[in-house]
Every structure is written in C-alpha cells, then in structure tokens.
Amino acid sequence: MVSSSLPDAKILSVRTLDNKDARWINLVQIEYQAPDGKVRTWEAMRRPTRPKDSPVDAVHIIATRQSPGGVSEHEVLLEKQFRPPAGKVVIEFPAGLVDPNETLEECALRELREETGYVGEVTSSASGAAAGLVLFGSPASSFSRALSVMVNIDPTLPENQNPQPKLEEGEFIDCFWVPLKELHQEIRRLDAEGFAIDGKVGAFAEGIEITKLWQQ
Template sequence: MERAAALTPDRHLIEEKVAGQEILKGRFLHAFRDTVRLPNGGETTREYVVHPGAVMMIPLLDDGRLVMERQFRYPMGRVMIEFPAGKIDPGEAPLACAQRELLEETGYSAREWVRAGVLHPVISYSTEFIEIWFCRGLTLTRPQLDEGEFLEVFTATPQELLNGCRDGAITDSKTLIGAMWLQNVLSGAWKLDWQR
C-alpha cells in the first residue's frame, strides 16, 4: 500500500501559473505576483521573491570551537547571531562562494570542505535555497568585508551554540538548521565526506 502511494503523482496538489506580473526589481530582490490555477480549478494570486541562492558555512576550529558572527539585520531591527553566509553571484559555484564569503566575512580560509545539504528557509514566498557547507583546517588572515558591511566575528563552543538556540538568543533559521547538522555530525549519526 505504501509503495502505491509513493508512486502516485502529486497532481492533486500542484498549482499552475495562468499569468504573471513583475512587481519589483531591485538590486537584490526580484518580486512577482502570479495568478495561479488551483487543483480544484479555482484561481488565486501568489506573491514571491526570486532569489539567486546562498551558502552557509559551519567553520570548525581545531580546538572544537565554531566561528560565528553577530550582525545587525535591518528588517529585524536587531543584531542577530549567525553562521557566516553569503549570496551566490551569477555563474559562481557554491563552493567558490563559500570559500570567498568565509574569507571576506571572517578572515579565515579552510583546508577541507564538505557540502552537507541544502535548506529552503522561506518556502511560502521565496525561491531562496541555502547550501550548507562544513569547513575545517582554518587559517586566519584578515577579513575583507564588502563596502557597507559591518559584523563582529566571535567563537563559540557547540554547547554554547545549542544553548543559544534553546534559550532564544539564536533565532536565525539557517543557523538553527546548521546547529541541527552540527549536533548530528558531532554525535556520529550523520557522516561527512571531507575533501581537500
């Protein structure tokens, strides 16, 4: 019975675009309002943002601490605690983006990298995806922040990270998912295939 259900197409859930309208094209955001046909034949509108994708790095120091950031996020109106992350440039490979962003934001370069997975942080209104990368064998040089970018780099133990997630000090969705990945990797439940 389960196998038959798994082979059933999702047609009864799929919405089809009938018409579309661009409502904003900014430097970063590209927003649309589409009219869609619902599975029951009715119509409604969907507003969403097209996003080029991003990467998040989980940098592991040799002593087991993590490299993290504090950064003011204007839409939230407050400083947020996060793993380093950044937007993928047009034509840029995700690993190249991860390496570039780690160096720019934290001043670290890494000897080993591994792609852990992907997350979709806001599936109801954005195409955004964030690739999750672990890195280790870190060497500190000097941050190369973008013009107008201000952040504070700090280190935390895995337990401090998890405490921050539990206590509500960390609410950023990508960092919460990163903490889940880290916890499973450190426990040995999830294996990573490190590459130089």
Template sequence: MAADDDEHLIERSTGESAVLHRGWLELRKDVVQLPDGSRATREYLRHGGAVAVVPLLDDEPGAETRLVLVRQYRYPLQKVLLEFPAGKLESGEDTLTCAMRELQEETGYVAREWAYGGEIHNAAAYSTESIWIWFARGLQPGPPRPDAGEFVETVTLPLAALEALSDRGELPDVKTQIGLFWLLRARAGKMSLPWRSGSSGAHL
C-alpha cells in the same frame, strides 16, 4: 512519494504575471490555477540563493569543539543576530566557491577541507531562495575583507555554548539552527560529512 501522488496539490501558472525589480530582488505576482480549477494570486520573491558555512576550529586533541560565527545587524528585524558566515551567490557561481569567498571575506579564515551538508528553503512561502550549507575545517586565520557597507563581528564559541543558546531560544537565525543541528547529527554518527580538499572535487 511519487510525483503523481501530488496532483491534487499542484498549482499551475496561467502565464499572467506582474514583475517588479528592485536591486538583486525580483518581486512577482503570478496568477495560478488551483487544483480545483479556480484561480488565485501568488506573491513571491525571486532570489538567486545564498551559501552558509559552519567553520570548525582545530583545537588540541580532546578539547571541546569551537565554532566561528559572526554577529551582524539585520535591519528588517532591527536587531543583531548571531549567525554562521553566509552570503549571496554571484551569477554563475558554484556554491563551494561562494562558501570559500564568504568565509574569508567575513571572518578572514581560509579552510583546508570542506564538506557539503545540504540545501534548505528558508522562506518557501514567499521566496525562491535556497541556502546551501557547507562545513569547513583546517582553518587558517587571516584578515577579513567585508564588502563595502558590511559591518560584521567575528566571534568563536564552544559547541556547548551554541547549543545552550539554542536551548534558551536565543539563536533565531534558521541557517545557524540547521547548521548546528546537522553538526550534532554528524558527531552522533547519524549524518555523513564527506570531507574533501577545497581545491579538488566537483563543486555544487
């Protein structure tokens, strides 16, 4: 749809805003003008964005596809989640560089080839955060190098096992659900994954 068709939905900033900084997060409370001319407040978090990686293990021809994931305790939820490796972008960092760094830090693996999947907004109602999803293959194992205070457990799962967890409602992490969905679409020929060397080509 054309942008002009959205005028009846757009909220515009009045310039009035309160800001609270806490670590790498910025909490904002903006006053906006609604499409009908009235005013309201919008509270949201500014977030620099993150990258997630869908790592594919190269097994014997004909063998079932296996994936590398991590188990990590998520304090706000008070539970351990099964997730694809992921992490925050550093200032000025491109998404592929971040993907390479996070994969190696969390799992120890280094990938020979990479393919860009896409960008998702995982909490659009209250955060500016985007997550850029990359796919990795040609994995070579190595020692993980987690950040100080980061405790993660690397696991490998067959694709069918991850699908089964999703089907049972036991895979609540959104980036992992989307990564799995895109991988299945690619395997079905419904989505293109343009593989390239990790050391060449334009980064996003």
C-alpha cells in the same frame, strides 16, 4: 559575555519600494493551478541576482575548527550582523550570494575569507560525497534557496593566526567561536540578551541538543 561593535545600529524609517527601484529583491505575483483545478495567485519575493547556472541564491558556511591551545573539542564560527528587516543584531553563520561562473565551494571559501579572514577547506557540499540539501528558507513567501557548506579551518596555518576580513562598504560583522557542546546554551543566552537568532543557526543548535537527549 560576547562583545559587539554594533551597538548603534537601528532602524530610522521604512517605506514601500517599487520593483523598478529594487536591486536585491523583487515582489512578484505567481499564477498557478491549485489541487482543486482552479487558477489562483500568490505573492512572493524573488532575488534577481541568482546566476542562471546556480541551483541556489546563496551558501551558508558551517565552519568548524579544533580548539586551539590543546583543548580537544570542536568549535563553530558564528557572526553578529545588524539585519534591518529584523531590526536587531542577528546571530548567524557566514554566508553570501553566489557570483556568476562560481561553484558553490568557491563561493563558500570566498565569502568565508571576505567576512571572517579565515582560510578553510570544504569537507562537504553540493558536489561532495555528502551532498548538501537545497534549503528553502521561507517557501511560503520567497523563491530563495540556499545550501549549507561544511568547511574545516586549520588554526595552525599561518594565515589563520591573525585573520583579517575584507568587508565591503556598509558591512559590519563581528565573528566569534563557540564550542559545539555549548552552542545551544550560548544561543539561548544571546537570545535572552536581545540578539535575534537566525533560523539556520537555531535549528542547527537544536539538532545538536536533541542528539544529546537521544544518547542518554
């Protein structure tokens, strides 16, 4: 069983917030011309923090490693973090917002180090040979865009022997490794225990499981 140090997190209240008081997300109204030629409106959320030169708001880090201890299998790094909109502890990939004058690769390695303590090497990203797709997480309600960056973590490096996260004030994150071949099963188990499953993690796990079925 995966332990958690986040058992006491809970929602205390919810109130409507005006845009002038919002730091991370704004509610906007979009005026657009529909396929029928009529001018219509749509409500959506938009992050005011995206750098002008960045195609995305954030990166999601799919960090893997060869299992330590001589076991010949790959593991993927996941996090547990309480997310107030979900009202639950969420199982997710390491992730973070892009800073100004920062490449997506730099953002991925910085966020990985800050949230997990691990030092990794980018294996594919937006500017790599295997260009990443810009993902629209909720295109019906949000401008938000993200990109997944693949990172390899070498468990034999001294800096990865006892990784120490550098979390910001108010951040509470538990990290844990899951064998890729057991990911789908583990995600199902965590869901049954009451954890919320981030859509990107769930889709990743389902994709791996589908490939297993096709190989039979």
